[in-house]
Amino acid sequence: MRKLLPLLAVLVCIAFSASAQAQTISGRVVDKTGAPIPNASIVIKGTKSATVADADGNFSMKAGAGTSLTVSAVSYKPFNIKAQGTSMNITLESVDNLMNEVIVTAGGIKSKRKEIGTANTLIKPEQLIAGKSNSIAGGLQGKVAGLQISGTSGGVNPSFRLTLRGQRSLTGNNQALVVLDNVIVPNDILANLNPEDVEELVVLNGAGAAALYGSQASNGAVVITTKKGKKGITEVTFSNTTMFQTLSYFPKLQKKFGPGGSAYGTDVNGRPLFSYLENQSYGPEFDGIKKPLGPALEDGSQDSAIYAYNPGHLKFWVTGVTNQSDFSLQNGDEKSTFFMSGQYATTKGTTPGDKFNKTSVRVNGTRRLGNAIAATYSAAYIQNRYDITSRTGDMYVNLLNMPSNVDITKYKDWRNNKFANPNGFYNPWYQNPYFTADNNRLKNRNDYFTANVEVKFTPVTGLDLIARQGVVTKNYSGKNTVGAFNYTDFAKHTDGSSKTDIPASVADYSAYTTELLSDAFGQYNIKKGVFDFKIIAGAQWRQDQSKTVSVAANALAVPNLFNVNNGVGTPGVGEANYKARQIGAYGDIRIGFKDYLFLHATGRNDWVSILAPQNRSFFYPSADISFIASDAIPEIMEKTPVTYLKFRAGLSKVGQVNLGNSFTFGAYSLLPTFNQASGFPYGAMAGYTVGNTLVSNNLKPEITKGYEIGFDLNMFNDRFQSTVTWYDTKTDDQTVTTNISNATGFTNLLTNTGQTQSRGLEVTAHVTPYKTKNFEVTVGGNYTYLDNKVNFISADLPKLSLSSSGSANSYAIAGQPFPVIMGFDYNRDPQGHVIVDGITGLPTKADTISILGNGQPKNRLGLDGTIRFKNFRFTFLFEYRGGYQVFNGIGTELDWSGTGYRTGLYNRERFVFPNSVIADPSSPGKFMPNTNVTVKNGNGNNGFWTDGINRDVTSNYITSGKFWKLREVALAYDLPTSLLNKTKYIKGVTISAQGRNLLMWLSKDNYYTDPEFSAGGTDNNGIGLNSIDQAPPSRYYGGTITVKF
């Protein structure tokens, strides 16, 4: 309809225009990417003389050279140009963030942005794919105020955790709801969906904006709409991307000392002795002389290494390569549009032997049937395949326990190289990391199918009746294998060996989750005088179902025949089935007054199957208001540089039933269970134990209530654009599984208790300081301040454990940030100095754990920029996070192995414990600074660094989590059209080079790893702890060539 308006206007103009005495000019109207803009109108300024471009953007009209033309099109900014020649190429700029832009909001309802009283962010496809992240989550990082995306692990297909406005639920899901073409999909789709398919991505920051999605909406939503094809555009795109992946950070190592330690004795100077088989690098300093490694083998041969630094730890990791090919086709006419795409990508990871590939296909389209019926459909199938090691952590531990004089890469061929073979590997206690990676494999396959069909019936103008059916199904299966290895008797019994035979095992599993989502709603628009009404009422049915079956054999008859049929003894088996249903009935009313004041209210009632009948039904409302001051008060635009000013405010209440996860949906949580245990059944005899979880008998949903206020301000002809939002939400009736005293007979209690609060500020600002036809610079950024805390839990439960890694725990504690890191510290004096013993110089470990940091970044900043010069486009994005701490789980292993940088801080000599005090002998209870009492053994192996007094003290491995990252940088070049015009078919060629996470600057005290990593994985709220199970972080860089036909 909207497209018709300018067309009509132009037609009217043409009808009345007199043809002037002028030559014929012609040209083409395109957007920034070079795609044609159909139906643009070209008007001679100050006249009624005008024309309309065709579907391919081409136009011709009579106009004198130098005549001023105004070119305009819906969704683009009007553009003034002087007429010249016959091949004018006019590029229009889209009206980003402008008032009339229509976006998809909750429930798949389209609204003008100016009507919306809550914060939202629109991400255009070019923003998403600039850095060629192979996942949407990666492509969104740092780009949206209020949205925190953390890469929780590295690897071939990194996992991401997406949270909007912090965390609300103590133990439940805090990840943003992901909606793909109006269907609620599991979060892991974000890591697998082809980013090239995305037409539009809207982030609804708060619960209010998303309220129509019902009880899933409390965490905000990421609403993705895929391309459907456009009327009048036929385009075929091929592109190929090659990205390389290398380590962007490796823990800082000491490069001076090799294997040995004081447990092997000391030389005349008191220096620890070398050991030819020790894994701990606490031996003497490197001297460049060749030394033996390990005992002589059975055949008498002897492994050795030059006793000098060798960067083997770094060379172990390989350069990963991803090769990705894409093609897409789109087409559209008056009645229908069509889009299809395909993608194939193969990845070789940085961990030796890790492989991954991904294939996706999509078919989308629309079709009008007569005047009253419109159909929309989309369907996508995505599959990925992993072939990776299942023991990243063990491999990493083994790697770190190889001293840095060893050229680790020479142990790669463990099958043929006798020194690399487990039998002959020099270290009797730690395996060859190549062998660990090779012998423990995981092959996993994931298949996703998502589809949605929608029919819209418009019996009369203003009334739309819409029905939708969506389906998302994920099937996955996989196999874990461990190869058998039987050591020779010689290997088992040489020098201090603890080598023991490795039995083969296999575990096989398959599972599915299927979600069915049906929507039926009516939408009625009517204008009454100065008022616009938009009323929506509808209902939604949702059913989730899942099943998993697993079977495992922990010993095999024929070695390395990895089939459970080949198992010995009773196989381990598992089966679980879940099903949950939900109905929501909702209403939504939006009242517009004179197109500058909008009132909006929603209400939804949900009924869920997973709660007891008396608690099944719950209602929640939301309301928001939007006021376009710049439209209401003309003086603002006339007398100030302000071009757009909108005030908005919203109030909302949303319930979330937090009983399970995305696999169990919280089904069957209300009754305690009895399980077979202690090896039962033995033959025909069953044996059940009372389950360990108690359930409160009145479980209710968690209720999030809150408000947000903000404004959008543009100035200087929209050369400056900004948005500011403040929000504050409180979430009550937290459903938590609390740990309880074992003496109750149980270990956990599932109950409603506690309140969390999240409040913060979200600011975006962009400025275009320089802009000409050929040269444009836009810079800006987004800033998020987040104050996320636990107000209270319950009187009995002042704190709640969320996750742990090593000696560190992540806790929710009343009155503290959510979450905090707790662990052991040293005993300190009231001023915080570490108290050390007056004779040994050693500190003591505190008896109880204390709070050592908060795990949630308080401040986040994204800085982005685009510089366009002729056909070159350069974009960059930096991200900063600060105001939080991380526990680095790898630290204890680095200190244990003696390869860590920290262990060399004092050159392995006795040292005065930094910032320490000793008891003042003259006045008991008082302390005096320690200036000269040194730690009794400054070495490791049996000294300070490997001892519990160092490694068991959590605070030693807590560092600031702050970082700056160069998230994305891309340089793209569009081949000039003049060059392409010579070919008949090619419409555009773009060549780009891009990098992701190229640089990372960490806090000075953090010499461990990427603070984004989380040991708890993507679903765990206990953020701020990482572990050795996460391989080192990577940077990605490569190039893309895209050809459009």
Place this chain on the structure above:
Amino acid sequence: MKKIHTIIFTGLIILGATSCKKYFDINTNPNDATSASPENILPQALTATGGSLNAFNTYGAQLGGYMANAGGYGAFGVAITYNFTTTNWTNLWSNVYDNLEDYQAIMDKAAIDPTYTYYSAVARIMKALDYQMLVDAYNDVPYTDALHGISKLSPEYMDAKAIYKDLASQLDTAISVINSGSSVLGIKALGGYDVLFKGNLSLWKQLANTIKLRLILHSSGKVTFANTTFSSDGFLTSDALINPGYLRDNNRQNPKWTTWAFSNTGAAGNKAWMPSTFILSFYDGTKLQDPYRGKASYYQFPQTPGNRLGVENSSVAPSPEGSLWYPATVRGGTTGNDTTGALKGPGAGMPVITAAESYFMQAEAVVRGILPAGDAAALFKNGITASFTYLYTKPDGKIAGSPAADAATYISTNASFLTDLSLAADTKQKIEAIITQKYIALNMVNSDEAWNEYRRTHYPTLVNTAGASGKETFASSVSESSRPDHLPTRILYPSSEGAYNSSNVPKNVGVFTSLIFWAL
């Protein structure tokens, strides 16, 4: 127009409301049982006790001197300094309370359905055993407030002596309930669900008496029991073994075998520990000459390597696959089986209380006058013979060699008061002999009880002077204990209690300073 949508909306609501009940009635658990009968719970509960007994054995063996760190491993930390924290040995606490809840569930069912009276009685006996193990490890523990689920989320701790007193009464109750069982109409027999005594109720009563005797001996006058007499059923004269049908199969092996010897896959068990030189001195002739039980218990005896706890250097021998407590010379994780000693094989039963311990308890009770009549020397000899018999017995019940003859030779050749009570000069020596022989008999069998007895009696005798050798003391060479014997006195309450029951958990408990109420 508005009407239409009002109609639609109302229609949807009505549709929703009417079909709701059925549509949502899908929350019945298809995965796990939500109820279980005592027949289903009892076998598991007993087997779980077998699992706790294994954990307690490890704890007792490491603290009580049977084990030392082996070569090839490092970082023994508090295991050799004894400076335990609240995160050490937490499984003892959690396993037992988890197990207690199973027994409680049986008793709760029986309270509603009296046909489960026998199940309730044996659950009561096993509860007493579980609590006795807890008190001996932790002293005061939650008792009357415990096992009440949601109605008592922060259970208060009860004085250990009061718990002991009540446990004895509970055992009396259990016996009388069994005796009156025949009057209950339709009472259900234990039958095969009883994986300890196969439904033999007189053995259950003997176990109850034996546990009660243990309580009375431990508390030695510090607790005033309501009734110090025993029912006429007597004490155990055979080994009480839990065996649900252990076999070499995934998760179905004797847990002690899995821990120390081999998993069902043939993978070696824990190789980080080996026998202590202290315990070996009771076999190798240093203190006593006992090649019989030495050979039945240890690999390569008398060449079995040992170590002093705390000594970590490259001269310490590594432990072989299958451990040094697996005496067979032909060894293999998937072939070796069925031998003698403490581990025996994957199918062996888990000892709750052995006949040997029962006899030694009776002997002590006679010496101390707790039992009015009896021949202490004969009971003592029975204890030694029963120990030989237990160690000589293979998992299938067959006895290798002649334990009685070997025991007799052992007693006569050593000719010491430690092997022959008639040679003891006085009561003190008698007690020392009884506890020392019990120490030998409990070696890797019920090691925790030996550790209890050491703390109660300070036998076997240790040399506590500085520089004492590993044959003279089992204390770690790097002990941080301030005690004269360089040993800890107890372990700490688990960190979970500090976190989730902090208002009740006793404060200021020290590893080297706080004593279990019966300890010296």
